[in-house]
Structures are given as C-alpha cells and as structure tokens.
Amino acid sequence: MGASRVAMAAVAALLVSTAPALAAGKDAKVWAAAEKARAGQLDLLEQVVNIDSGTGDIEGGRKVTALLVPRLKALGMTIETVPAEIPGLPENTVATLTGSGKARILMIGHIDTVFGPGTVAKWSYSVEGDHARGPGVADEKGGVVEGLYALQILRDLRFTNFERITFLLDTSEERGSPGTRALIDRLVRAHDVELNLEPGDAPDVITVWRKGSMTLNIDVKGRAAHAGVAPQDGRNAAVELIHQLAAVESFPRSGDGLTVNLTTIQAGTRHNIIPEAARGQINIRARQKADLDRVEAAVKESAKSTVVPDTTVTVSRENAFPPLANNPATDALAARAQAIYAGLGLKLATGGNGGASQSALAYEAGTPALDGLGPVGGGFHSEKEFMDLRSVTPRLYLLTKLIMDLSANPPKK
Ligand SMILES: [Zn+2]
Structure with missing residues (x-):
C-alpha cells in the first residue's frame, strides 16, 4: 500500500468515524491493528485447534474455555458461566463488555466441533500454502478467535460507543445447540443485532440464508x-x-x-x-x-x-434449527458489510448454505442477524477442512468495523 493511499485512508477513517453509514474508504487504524493482531491470532488458533472439543467432550470443551476466558477477562469482560441445558455437555460462556453508547451487539461462536476425542493426535493444526488445516480450524475456532481479536482491537483503539457487546461461546452447536437453546433465545431478544462467527464460504461469501x-x-x-x-x-x-x-x-x-x-x-x-x-x-x-x-x-x-x-x-x-429465510433486515446488514469490504477494495458476496446456525433463532425472535462472518473456509465436517489464511485479516477488519458501524447506527428491531 502506497503512502498517499495511507493518508487518504486516514482521512476516510475520520469521515467514517463521524458518518459511519457512508463507510467509505479504508480505516487505516483498524487495518493496521488487524495486521498487527495476525501473529497472535494464528498462534491462539493453533492452540485451540490442538484441543479436541467434539460436542459432548466435557473435558475438551472446558480446556478450550479455560484458554479463552482469561483473555476475555483481560479485555475487561464480565464472564458468566452457564451450565448446559441438558446433561453431557460442557458449560457455555457469556462474556459481556459494557460501553458508553446505546447499541446492544451479540456475537455468537461455538467451541464444539464434529471431531471426537483422539482426532488431534492424528490430525493437528498445520499450514500448507494459503490454507490452515486441522479439526474445527474454520468451523468454528477460526471465527471464535476472530471475535476475541475484534474485541481486542476495539479495546486497543479505546472504542466504547456501545451499550454492551455480548460474546456467547456455545458448546453444542454441532448438535443443534440443545444445551444452549434457552440461553440463545434470551440473548437474541436482549440485543439489537446478532453477528455469527460461522466461517465464510469460498471465495469470500457471507451468509444471508441458512437451511x-x-x-x-x-x-x-x-x-x-x-x-x-x-x-x-x-x-x-x-x-x-x-x-x-x-x-x-x-x-x-x-x-x-x-x-x-x-x-x-x-x-x-x-x-x-x-x-x-x-x-x-x-x-x-x-x-x-x-x-x-x-x-x-x-x-x-x-x-x-x-x-x-x-x-x-x-x-x-x-x-435442530429452524431456517434463516432471506429477509430484508439481514440483507441490510449484508449491504453494510459489503460497504466496509469495498473500502478495502475487496468484493464480499452474499450467499447461503445447508448448514444450520443460531442465527435462525435470532431471525425467529425478530433480531437482525448476519452470518458467516468468520474467516473463509471449506471442507467442513471432514478431514478436508481448511481455513483460507488470506481471509484472516480482511475478515477481522470487517468484523471490527461492522461492530463500530452498528454501534453508531444499530438496526431498528
Ligand atoms: Zn459451525
């Protein structure tokens, strides 16, 4: 990136901070922070991928949680540990950050995978070219780590223009969240918008409908x-x-x-x-x-x-989950995400897929939801699973900027 473009981006960032709806140009500060975060982000990803946490693996799920919670606390978040609603599952975590603004933003990620105990011993985190591989690397540990680093950037930039940001770590999504259903229902109703950290689809797609x-x-x-x-x-x-x-x-x-x-x-x-x-x-x-x-x-x-x-x-x-049907509230969120991505000179496509998620519960509750905001991946639920490393920094930038944009202008429910 040339120096003149940096300067222009900085000007654009100033404009963005006063008129977020325009979301034009690149926010140089946020981009720089996302680039700076990358090494730590990938290091944490490797650590969480290398812990087996298939749905129902109580010990494994607790290990992942134990790695994430101190980091969430260090960001100033309040931690609520919520027992699963059925037996045989590890506790869910609700981390809350309180700010000085008016928007109530909910991020949802899940720490369970479809891979049983012993998977990591045979197949651990690795990098081959542009792909990181490993069980749950994209679905959804890449998204969970991205969510944590978006919060880190907001803190580093001293951004507090929200009433609260809530980050739910669900431990049973791959079975339809039977251990989290009532909790999700409560949370989606108590927030203005739900951002879901399921992986984006290739080449660079966010999710506006789900079966x-x-x-x-x-x-x-x-x-x-x-x-x-x-x-x-x-x-x-x-x-x-x-x-x-x-x-x-x-x-x-x-x-x-x-x-x-x-x-x-x-x-x-x-x-x-x-x-x-x-x-x-x-x-x-x-x-x-x-x-x-x-x-x-x-x-x-x-x-x-x-x-x-x-x-x-x-x-x-x-x-398991009801459908997330095409709807105007989600489309409006997608348009805001596309405008942010356009500021990077990148094109963000919208699409849908047959994989269910908690966003459908937000949709049913009348809370605008946008999905597929994690890094781009593929080969989900198989040993072909990968996360596209090229998407890591743009997607972290997107999530962070989207939270800032929604903070200034929360969608009307
Ligand atoms: Zn998932």
Missing part, C-alpha cells in the same frame, strides 16, 4: 426368531425399515432447496437372528419450515401401513 434442519427417527418393532430353526416365527424389523425408507425416495438428496437424506441405520444383533428392532434416521434440510413439515407428514403416512405383518413403525421428530 433449517430436522431429523426423523423411524423405529420399527418386529419379533426375534432363530433364522435357521424357526424363521417363520420372526417378524423382520430390518426388512420393514427398508420398505418404510421408500417414503423418502422421491425427495431431493441435494441442491439449494429441500434435501432429505438417510444418515444412519441400525438393525439386528446377530447373524442368525431375525432382527427384532430397526432404526433409520433421516436428516432433512429446508429453507422453509413448511417443507420440513411436508416430509414429516409423508413419513408418518407411510408408517400407518406395513409390508411385514405384525411389525409396528413409529416416527419421532427432532428439530
């Missing part, structure tokens, strides 16, 4: 019998389950709209016994709630009749 998700459990009860001696006495639950699965065959398995996928099957106990019980799980994603209901109705209708006599089929529904 809702639900699981249908299909349980078949039959009758056990020796497969050689008296197979005629058995009622094969596995065979009945296979017939029941036909009910979802006609729904799409991929695409931007409704998707319906068989994800687990369990049946039988021994090779020579007719299975007494069988369970299949169907994972459903949709952009409209009505689509979720439609699939449930089809599966329940099918369950009313069986092909294998004397078997019974029950269907139960587990909701």
